[in-house]
Amino acid sequence: MKKYLKHCVAACAAALACTAPFAQDYPSRQVTMVVGYAAGGAVDAVARLLSQKLGDALGKPVVVDNKAGASGNIGAQFVAKAAPDGHTLLMAPVTTYAMNSLLYPATAGYHLDKDFAGVSTVGYLPLVLVVNEALPARSVADLVKAAKARPGGMDYGSAGNGSIEHVAGEMFKQQAGVSMVHIPYRGAAPAITDLMAGQLSLMFATVPTAVANLKSGKLRPLAVTTPERIGALRDVPTTREAGYPGFEVASVYAVLAPAATPQPVVQRLNQEIGKILQMPDVQARFQTLGIERAASTPEEATQRLGQELAQWRKVIQSSSIKAD
Secondary structure: HHHHHHHHHHHHHHHHHHHHHHHHHOOOOEEEEEEEEOOOOOHHHHHHHHHHHHHHOOOOOOOEEEEEOHHHHHHHOOOOOOOOOEEEEEEHHHHHHHHHHHOOOOOOOOOOOOOOEEEEEEEEEEEEEEEEOOOOOHHHHHHHHHHHHHOOOEEEEEEEOOOOEEEHHHHHHHHHHHOEEEEEEOOOOHHHHHHHOOOOEEEEEEEEHHHHHHHOEEEEEEEEEEEEEEOHOOOOOOOOOOOHHHHOEEEEEEEEEEEEEOOOHHHHHHHHHHHHHOOOHHHHHHHHHHOOEEOOOOHHHHHHHHHHHHHHOOOOOOOOOOOO
């Protein structure tokens, strides 16, 4: 046993000796932050904001590389297979990637809880339960009562089968004990358009999508899907306040690195991201995007990957949700 322990101590010392100078020299070149979606969306906006600030802090350029396709999976696959040296990072909508892992187990191309190391969570994007203004419901209780009284249930839209809007709708059906018919669209924009036109009764929309269309007067927000009220919609109650304390749905955003990235490098990135999230201009931009800031330790970010998988596995399996 003593010989074994001596060997372990020697191995650890050797590993630290290799890691220390590596971390001290990091970054040695340009850092790439991969986004698995096209430019212009919320994930891309957060990545560009953080990359600019992170580049200033690290003293090397941090560039955004949009590798769109396969519901974000192409970008995630690329980072999962990249060298674990801290020079390739992923701006990840973790909730979406957890759902992708569960809905596309054979083709996702990565294991969320095995192929990545959490660097830091950066925030979360809540959803808002919105209804067409012609619907008389003024609260979640009103909506549930109306849904139970309508034969066949109400129609609700989503950005597609397996999307976070779809999963939220199914989760609400279970907890509220109502019947609703899912109408999938190819994106949130056409779904919200039909909701405003009265072709749908309700939808769980992301905050930016909801806020951008509330001024039309054709939508009414009933609740946000977070434990606490959010800055962009201070007058809108939470689902907890509406009587559904277990109903919490938000898209968690985090910076991830390939698994086995040296811990000193991860810690350096984590510290810099934490500082960036405290900057007033970053806070203002997050509020504009409808994203609530939420920094974390690397350990918490890594644990969150498994938590997201566990949470959504239960909902997806119980609701028999299938991808397109």
